[in-house]
Amino acid sequence: MKPLAWRLPWREGTVPHAVLDICRGCNITCRACYNAAPAEFRPLQDIEADLDRMLALRRLSSVTIVGGEVTLHPDLCGIVSRVKQRGLGAEVCTNGVLLDAPYAARLKAAGADIIYVHIESGQERPDLPKSASPAAVRALIEAKADLLHAQGLDAGLLVTVFSETSAEIVEAMRVTLESPHINYLLITLYRDTGAIASVTGSLAGGLRGRMSRPAVGQPDPVEGVTRTADLVSRELGLQPFAYVGSNADAGNPRWLSYLVGTARRRDATLVQHCLRASLFERAFLWLSLRLSGRYPMYQAQDPRRFRVQLLANALTGGRLRGNLGFLAASRHDRAGLRAKRLLFQNPAFVAADGRVVHCSPCADAVLKEGRLVPVCICDRVALGSGSA
Numbered sequence: 001m002k003p004l005a006w007r008l009p010w011r012e013g014t015v016p017h018a019v020l021d022i023c024r025g026c027n028i029t030c031r032a033c034y035n036a037a038p039a040e041f042r043p044l045q046d047i048e049a050d051l052d053r054m055l056a057l058r059r060l061s062s063v064t065i066v067g068g069e070v071t072l073h074p075d076l077c078g079i080v081s082r083v084k085q086r087g088l089g090a091e092v093c094t095n096g097v098l099l100d101a102p103y104a105a106r107l108k109a110a111g112a113d114i115i116y117v118h119i120e121s122g123q124e125r126p127d128l129p130k131s132a133s134p135a136a137v138r139a140l141i142e143a144k145a146d147l148l149h150a151q152g153l154d155a156g157l158l159v160t161v162f163s164e165t166s167a168e169i170v171e172a173m174r175v176t177l178e179s180p181h182i183n184y185l186l187i188t189l190y191r192d193t194g195a196i197a198s199v200t201g202s203l204a205g206g207l208r209g210r211m212s213r214p215a216v217g218q219p220d221p222v223e224g225v226t227r228t229a230d231l232v233s234r235e236l237g238l239q240p241f242a243y244v245g246s247n248a249d250a251g252n253p254r255w256l257s258y259l260v261g262t263a264r265r266r267d268a269t270l271v272q273h274c275l276r277a278s279l280f281e282r283a284f285l286w287l288s289l290r291l292s293g294r295y296p297m298y299q300a301q302d303p304r305r306f307r308v309q310l311l312a313n314a315l316t317g318g319r320l321r322g323n324l325g326f327l328a329a330s331r332h333d334r335a336g337l338r339a340k341r342l343l344f345q346n347p348a349f350v351a352a353d354g355r356v357v358h359c360s361p362c363a364d365a366v367l368k369e370g371r372l373v374p375v376c377i378c379d380r381v382a383l384g385s386g387s388a
């Protein structure tokens with residue numbers, strides 16, 4: 001089978017990202033939440049110890065701070081500044097309920113790079129009715145993105161979908177592509193983690209799981225992302241840029257990304273163009289690892305740098321005519337040129353033989369008792385099991 005996209009060269013020790021888990025407990029209810037542990041706020045010194053251990057295990061470029069709801073942690077800004085002190089990009093995931101201008105300003109002052117807001121239909125939250133229309137959901141997302149932009153922060157959007165052909169996928173991609181301020185999108189396919197009784201082991205030593213009942217209502221655990229790519233191609237004409245395979249099949253995409261350029265024409269209509277990975281990106285990653293010792297991860301918007309990439313990509317195996325046509329069409333909006341990164345992930349699942357199938361490497365690994373495990377199943381990991 002022809003590969004969908006470029007398989008990223010990351011390995012377990014060189015994957016440039018991990019997740020910093022700082023709390024449990026939340027101020028809203030989502031249809032799907034993998035958090036199963038009781039509410040708690042982890043102390044700063046434990047979180048710093050996690051950071052240093054993760055830096056010893058991986059050549060990190062950035063970490064994402066998650067919970068629970070992280071804005072409830074009394075020292076979120078202190079945590080962000082500890083991340084920055086270690087030379088890492090700081091990405092924060094929040095449901096955004098408490099995110100107002102003063103809070104965003106404090107996060108910016110602490111050094112946060114990007115704030116991902118998790119806002120979607122079906123949440124029980126104080127700032128949206130439960131049966132909110134797509135237009136109301138979009139308005140809240142855009143209001144939070146405007147607020148973040150006003151404080152100099154980059155904005156991302158997090159969405160969970162319950163079907164690999166859900167209309168919410170297309171809506172979330174359109175919101176991201178059309179927004180002047182949302183530059184990252186992470187769509188997670190729903191996983192019925194409540195059906196997983198326990199998981200033992202670690203990413204390094206292998207993970208095994210046990211089901212308490214059959215999983216229900218979830219997208220295909222093996223082919224979900226591939227089916228989503230078909231939908232995106234059909235509905236939006238976009239083709240994937242890069243992927244990460246699984247521990248069971250390196251060629252099966254579980255983590256799939258799109259890189260899409262957007263800009264406005266003189267008449268304010270949107271022009272967009274999807275990049276295909278070329279020799280330029282392969283060489284760039286190879287050189288980054290050689291020169292800085294790590295692969296890049298979070299990238300701030302830089303229209304000039306993106307124009308160089310579009311040109312170099314066109315000349316080294318990308319879509320020559322498409323790239324040049326996009327550069328020409330976007331010439332009236334040089335400052336507004338955006339590189340949007342849209343990402344799908346199909347969370348880990350327990351196969352019939354008990355093996356846990358997960359992204360390999362898992363970019364969103366988190367520490368549990370000194371062992372890296374996928375964050376999507378971390379609350380199912382039996383404490384005291386396995387070895388580092």
Ligand code: SF4
Nearest residue numbers: 347359362364375376
């Ligand atoms: S295995 Fe890792 S990268 Fe894949 S969905 Fe789970 S946490 Fe994310």
